[in-house]
Each structure stands twice: as C-alpha cells, then as structure tokens.
Amino acid sequence: MKKIYISYLESFKGLSKEIWWLALVTLINRAGTMVIPFLSLYFNENLGFSLENIGMLMTSFGIGSLMGSWLGGKLTDTYGYYRVMYLSLIVSGFLFISFQFLEDFWNLALGVFLLMTVAEVFRPASFVAINAYSKPENRTRSVTLIRLAINLGFSIGPALGGLFILYIGYTGLFWADGCTCIIAGILILLILNPKKINIQKPFNVKNPRSAYKDIPYLVFIGSMILLSFAFVQYFSTVPIYYSEAYQLSEYQIGLLLAMNGIFIFLFEMPLIKYIEYRKIPQVTLILLGLLLIALSFLIFNLFAWTGILVVAMLFMTWGEMIAFPFSNAFAMARSQTGNPGEYMALYSISFSISHIFAHNMGMRSVASFGYEFTWYVMVVACLLGILLLLLLQSMLNKKYEKLK
Numbered sequence: 314m315k316k317i318y319i320s321y322l323e324s325f326k327g328l329s330k331e332i333w334w335l336a337l338v339t340l341i342n343r344a345g346t347m348v349i350p351f352l353s354l355y356f357n358e359n360l361g362f363s364l365e366n367i368g369m370l371m372t373s374f375g376i377g378s379l380m381g382s383w384l385g386g387k388l389t390d391t392y393g394y395y396r397v398m399y400l401s402l403i404v405s406g407f408l409f410i411s412f413q414f415l416e417d418f419w420n421l422a423l424g425v426f427l428l429m430t431v432a433e434v435f436r437p438a439s440f441v442a443i444n445a446y447s448k449p450e451n452r453t454r455s456v457t458l459i460r461l462a463i464n465l466g467f468s469i470g471p472a473l474g475g476l477f478i479l480y481i482g483y484t485g486l487f488w489a490d491g492c493t494c495i496i497a498g499i500l501i502l503l504i505l506n507p508k509k510i511n512i513q514k515p516f517n518v519k520n521p522r523s524a525y526k527d528i529p530y531l532v533f534i535g536s537m538i539l540l541s542f543a544f545v546q547y548f549s550t551v552p553i554y555y556s557e558a559y560q561l562s563e564y565q566i567g568l569l570l571a572m573n574g575i576f577i578f579l580f581e582m583p584l585i586k587y588i589e590y591r592k593i594p595q596v597t598l599i600l601l602g603l604l605l606i607a608l609s610f611l612i613f614n615l616f617a618w619t620g621i622l623v624v625a626m627l628f629m630t631w632g633e634m635i636a637f638p639f640s641n642a643f644a645m646a647r648s649q650t651g652n653p654g655e656y657m658a659l660y661s662i663s664f665s666i667s668h669i670f671a672h673n674m675g676m677r678s679v680a681s682f683g684y685e686f687t688w689y690v691m692v693v694a695c696l697l698g699i700l701l702l703l704l705l706q707s708m709l710n711k712k713y714e715k716l717k
Contacts, residue, residue, distance in 0.1 A: 316371060325458070325582060331446035332455045334504050335439070336462040342435075342497040343466025344473065355483055356421070366418060368673075370425055375669035377426040381433025382665050386658020389438045394445065394654070397438035397509050397638060398687050402498030405432040410491035413484055432494075433661070440657035444645045445507070453642040457585045460638060522651035524659050529708045530647050532701050533596075537640060537663035539698035540603050542671045543610065543691040547573075547629060550675040554684050559619055573630045581634045588635070595643045596709065600702045602636025605629070607695030610688045 356362045356370055372617070390399045390712055408428045415424045439459070445453035477486040477504065524530055548570075555561040588598065609628035648656030680685040 318658065322329045325454075327448075327451050327459060328455055329446055329448070330642075331505060332443065332451075332458060334500070335442060336458050337444060338402075338497045338500050338505075339439070339459055339460040339715030340466045341493055341500070343463050344469040346494065352425075355396045357697070360416060360421075362418065371421055371426045372554065373422045374429050376663065377429030378456060378668055379662060379665040380426070381430040382431065382436060382658050382661035384658075385434035385437035385661070386654040387650075389432060389441050389654030389657070390652045391654075393507075394438040394441040395501070395505060398435055398442060398505075399498045399501040401431055401435040401438065402494050402501065405435075406491040406498065407494075408432075408491075409487055409494060417454065433665070436661045437654050437657040439647060440641070441648070441653045442505070444653065446505075446649070452645060453589060453638050454582065454585055456641045456645075457582050457638045461578060461581065466579050486535055487628070505533055524648075524651055524655040527647070527651065527656075529705055530644075530656065530659070532705045532708065533640075533643065533647075534659050534663050536599070536603070536698040536701040536705065537660065538666055539694045540599075540606070540640075541664045541667035543694050543698075544633065545628075545671045546610075546675050546687075546691055547626075547669050547673040550679055550684075550687065553679070554613070557620060558684060559622065561622075569626055572623070572626055573633075576587040576627070577634060581638070584634055585638055588639075593645075594706070595639045596702055596706045599636050600640040600699055600706075601630040602634075602639070603695050603698050603702065605632030605635070607692050607699070609630075610691040610695070613688045614685050635683075 352371070352374070362370070384481060385397060385401070405428060408424075408431055412424055412428060415421050443455050443459060444452065454557045473489070474486055478490055552566050552570070555566045561569075605628050607624040609632065612625050612628070644660040645653075675687060678690060
C-alpha cells in the first residue's frame, strides 16, 4: 500500500510550479462556475420560461461557447495567453454578477451568449499557457493535472451551488460565481506574469502555418468531434437511460457519475506516467481511448444485467483518461509549427460543436428510435472517429518517410 502511495505521489513530480498555480486557478474557476448546472432550473422556476424557450437559451449558450473558443484563439495569437486569461476571468466575473438582473427573454439570450463567449475565451489561452509553463517531456502530465483540477472543480461546484440556492437564493449564486472568477483572474495577474518567471518559448515560428490549412490536423479535429459527440451522451441521454431502462434513483445515478470523477482523480496521473514511459504514439493511444468509449455503448445493447452499467462506466472512464490527455498533448505539439492560439481554439471548438448539436440529436434519436438504436449510432460515430485516426496515422507516417 505504501509503494502505491509513493508511486502515486511520484507521478506528480517534475511539474513546474507555474503549472501547479495554473491548476489552482483552474480549480477555483471551475468550482466557481456553479451557475452553469442550475441555469435551466433558474430559467424555468425563477423566470417562468417554457421548455422551448429554455432550449433556445441553451442553444445560445452553446453558440457562445463556440464563438468564445474561436475568438480566444485569435486573441491569444495577437495579445498573448497571459493577458487573455486574466481579462477573460475578470470580465466574465462581472458578467456573472450582472446576469442576475436580466429578465427579458432576448436580453437573457444575448446575455448568455456574451457571458459564454467571454468565459470560453479563457480555454484556448489556457492550453497555450500549459505549453509555455511545462517542459516538453512533462506536457501530457501537465494537461492531466489541469484535467484533475477541472474534474475536482466540477465536483465541488454543483454541491456549493446547491447550498447557495438553498440558503441564499440565486442572487448569492451569481455573486459567488462572479467573485470566484475575479479572484482567479487576479491570481493569474499577480502570479503567472511571463515577464517575471522562466517559461518555455516554443512558438518563435517565422512563417507560422494556419491550423485551417493543416490537413492532418483537420482530420484529427474531425475525430475529436466524433469522440465528443459520443462522450457527451454520458451527461445527457445516458442518465435518462439509467432511470427509464433500469429504474435507478437520482442517488444511484449520482453514484455512477461520481465513480467517473473518483477514478479520474485516483488513477489518471499514474496511468499517464506509466504510458508515457512506453513511448506509444499519441494517435494510437487516442484510438485506444475511442475504442474503449465505443465498447461502453456497445455493451449497453449486449447485456441486460444492471451491473453492466458499472462496467460500461469503467470502459468510458478509462477511454476518457487515455484519449483526452493525449489528444490535448497532440494538439499542443502540432501547434508549435503554427499559430498556437488558432490550433488550440480548433481543439476547443470540436467540443463546443458537440455541446450545440450532440445533446439535442441524442435526445431526438432516443425519442424517435429508442435507446438501442441510439447506442449503435454512438458506436458507429466512434468507429468513424477511429477510421479518421487511422487515416491521420497513415498521413503522419508518409510525411515521416519523406523526411527520412
């Protein structure tokens, strides 16, 4: 047991103090983003909007996320990741506080769009910051540490949000969310100034390549869209499946979802460290992760045993732990030959697209054709993603042969 504990701690060694600070800022920011899980409830119960209107408002949410990711890449390449990160956090903090005063539908739609645009500007800039604050050999583990902070923050945030609503109301929730964003921005402003710390400078490219003209990278982004299209179902259609097909209570569903976060917290960093020493190509690892996620949906249709839900969640979790850190690392490595903000913005956009379309399409598929058909569609989406990754590997191998 002691050896396991020591091995776990050693998996965190070698990471720069700047990455640890960035992880802390990310934790504060994500834990502070406690409004997000309660937005639809706020629109319905406090403001009395219909489900159709709420659906339109959440679409505005997704479009804002997409716009913010694109804009964040442009701003990062123009003004640098540091300035974009702290301004995004501080401005979004004030927007969160102001959001509580909006009541008209169109003002809310514009407010949601503007809020998410400003908030999501942070994401591409933070990816570029990870690249600058970490050594090349530690880049994947640096990404993993940030992922741990995000998962921990998303676990803490809803619990804190529920308490704020219970004892103070939504007013307190918006104030808390806004203040935590502002605090996170001030921490970046004071601690992570690149002029005061020693950072990596991998982006001095004379003729930077556009991410939109990098064909292998676009193939990679296509695979990421398909991956995220299937992955996000675990946070929309799958919980409903648990309830309707297996009559699980909200508490039991919560335990299944919590298992995902617990496994990531306990095993992702040691797993990534173990895999890195094996020198396995990143594309191969992403493919493996996508295959595990595909299997998690396939076994829904192959077995009718309640315990299979735990097995499926484990498949999905292991797939997530392998696919996401190495896909992020691949995107960051590719960005060093071009405009880094543009590259990382495209990576973020691949997930924003899924948030706009995947939840709605998954729900409609279940309503029209049932769960079994929908799960097979998700398997096919993953297999198409795997085919794109095989094409990507072939393209990279051909380029390598030409360089030899």
